[in-house]
Amino acid sequence: MGHITRTLAATAAGIVLSAGLAGSALADETTPDPAAPCAEQTAQVEKAEEALARVTAVFERSHATVVDAQAAVAAAKTPRERAAAKNLLRKAQAAEVKALKTKKAQQQRLAKAEERLATCLATVPVEEPPVEEPPAEEPPVVEPPVAA
Numbered sequence: 001m002g003h004i005t006r007t008l009a010a011t012a013a014g015i016v017l018s019a020g021l022a023g024s025a026l027a028d029e030t031t032p033d034p035a036a037p038c039a040e041q042t043a044q045v046e047k048a049e050e051a052l053a054r055v056t057a058v059f060e061r062s063h064a065t066v067v068d069a070q071a072a073v074a075a076a077k078t079p080r081e082r083a084a085a086k087n088l089l090r091k092a093q094a095a096e097v098k099a100l101k102t103k104k105a106q107q108q109r110l111a112k113a114e115e116r117l118a119t120c121l122a123t124v125p126v127e128e129p130p131v132e133e134p135p136a137e138e139p140p141v142v143e144p145p146v147a148a
Helices: 002-030 039-075 079-123
Strands: none
Touching: 039 079
């Protein structure tokens, strides 16, 4: 019995170790090149854009919920249904306001990140490619006439 337990523990440890190594390899592939100019600011802009996309999706869902709740209030026939629908509408509107505030905050974060990137790019000297000079033209070679 002890032999089986030891074997299972060793196998589990191997799986955890290999998963950890694979995870660190993935993390290395996604990190920007630290030698590149403004790599950190570029990564921040990308992260802010992804976050804004997520927050925008949340806002759109909450707005759709408000529209559905308004339709439910309009369709309610009894006072009890109307009260329940109004309660859901209030909650949906509160969630929409919260999502809107979060979206605006994320837009400001993105704007700041883009501003930092622009500032960084402005301070980095631009290396111009070397200008190749056209080869100097050589005078045409004139061969003397051949006597026959």
